[in-house]
Amino acid sequence: MTALALLVRWAHLASSVVLAGTFVLLLLAGRAARPTAQRWERDALALARICVLAALVAGLGALAVQTALLEGRAQAALDPQAIGRVLGATRFGSVWIVRQGLLALLAAFLLLPVSAVSGADHMALRLHCALLGVLALGVTSWAGHAGAVEPAPLLAAHVDGLHLVAVAAWIGGLLPLARLLGMAGRAEGADARPFAVLAARRFSALALACVIVIVATGAWNAWNQVGGIPALVGTPYGRLLILKLALLGPILLLAAINRRRLIPALAGDAETVGRPAMLRLRASVRIEMLLALAMLALVAWMAVTPPGRHVQPTWPFAVRLSWEATASLPGARLRVLIGGLLLLLGGLAVAAGMLGARRRAALATAAGAVTFAAIAAVPPLVVDAYPTTYRGSSVPYHALSIATGADLYARACVSCHEARAHDVTGANVARHTAGDLFWWLTHGIPGTRMPGFGARLSEEARWDLVNFLRASSAAEQAGTLGPVVDPSRARIVAPDFSYAVGPSPAHSLRELRGRRLVLLVLFTLPESRPRIAQIARAYEALVVMGAEVIAVPMRPTRDIIKRLGADPRIFFPVVTEGAPEIVRTYGLFRSADGRPPHVEFLIDREGYLRARLTPAPGSTPGLSPLLAELQRLNEEPQTAAPPDEHVH
């Protein structure tokens, strides 16, 4: 089924691209006056007719395949009811209808004997056809991956549509252009030569513009759909993109040769001048076209492959570059800095070479500078990497997982490691990715006694351990977190948790993200009673300041709410379900020294832990320090990006 889907997609894409490109070229070439050129025009229109029919048929095929896929049975492809449902109830269907409608209109223009005569009408008709072809191609973006980009699918689809249209205007014109060059390059086609030369020149100018658009929109698309180097080299989608770019390279090279060498050589008045160049240009254009058709196959393939941003990448190299790794190496950052400066020098030399006269010398300087830059900067940046290095946890960074991980750690790891996990949460762990830790836990660390747990613990359990280690490591960083918000401090992600109050359904910390500041209060009775009362009395003021309070008993009992008393009344959630996991997790962050019976955390709107308040037992500090910190967070511009959303 996938093979069929791919084939249909490719046919769909290639025919639409050639269709749109042919009309763009016809527009560029202008009206033909001489017999050979007119013959070419007729040929080009015949090509357009074939393409429009092919596109319509491929459209039918795409609809059949999509219907079969959605209904989950092959026969559905011919079931009118099922087809009707797909057409009527999906975006694919709406886009399909629009697109087939545009194509049908275009086909009608092409098949009916429209004998528009005057020059102006003639061009108007072509412009019309070109627009229809371009639109029919562009709308498909809305039903593809671009149309699903969040949070701005419309923008992404427009950019992607522009990308497609630029591709069509350039690549789609190659086939008829080669045909024109071939006809005019023959001895008997001499009358079409000026026409061909003009068309080739205009086409070349347009192609340059298209390439610029393609590169710009393509880069933007790639950023949206792939999102980074790990996904580029580590996912099927990213690798297809690399292949696609590898094909684009030679196409651009050929295009550059055509533009710089062959097209200028076309000009000349005598009968035979330019003929060899014309035929060489034709050969080059043909190769370009073949490469382009192969590239479209890759594009079709990418369209049915999950975009890299949604796939866990498998890092293919044994090393990676890491800026964090340089933190502990004396002098390393200086080396990287020197390397950066050398690289800048190399860039300047390249620029000078392009502008100035002494090109060789400039390029040699650039090459030298880049080499030395690499020698200086790269070695300190290199660290070991594993296939899972860039994998995100498949289990969310959630109190449930961290608490489970803590239990697992106590069972499987304390025979060798410290109970409070200090030795496995040091700087070394902080500098490694979650994926690195996962790899170690799965396969062990070669050359040490650290065993692999791949066979003993499930994947889920290993991610729980990773989450626990990362929380412990973060808690260590939080050791110096105080009662005052420090904007320059590295952000610490507040582990998510879910909580329920009484018989109402559960909520999660994340639901408050982007909306409320959160004061998370871990309390113990009776020590915390005065402070809780204080917060309860000021609750209205706290809410006005954008804060929500969540109180979690460190020693939950059934009657905890009753024990808190009825005066003052408590209007904020006192967690009755989920408390043990929350306490277990945030207990890690409680304090560097001792285990105070009462601790409060301030979590900002992006979901980061920003302050920790530990009122001394017995004392009840006023609320004004707390209010001041809330005010500070309210006034702070949103600087840090929210923690990654995806559960992969």
Next chain:
Amino acid sequence: MVMAARGRPSSEIPPRLALCIGLLVLAALPAGVEAHAVLVRSAPEARASVRVPPRRAQLWFSERLEPAYSTMSVWNDRTKVDSGDAEVSREDARQLSVALPPLDRGVYVVKYHVLSVDGHVAEGGYSFTVKGEAGRK
């Protein structure tokens, strides 16, 4: 005919090229359904153990869903327990949910099968537990 390349010496390349592409394509075809829309969050959460039985099971995805082809169900052992009215939220097309009757204690499996607006299908599932004093039969 129109296509200049046809029947010329240079047309030796296309069949071979096409074959290569074809083989490449067949060799690397993705097997089964892969995620295009990705499950971002759920309530109850995966593996959660809740005392209060949820009244709805809710899923949030990374991409908008097609209501006509997106569905979910909740299972206890091999019995379907949800109310069968799974629907994509009107306000946020990335959210899918289904109402639940009062659940007894036990392990429940949530399964989903969704179509995202890019025309691709994704499916998956997870489980949660209802514990404690909940449901009386």
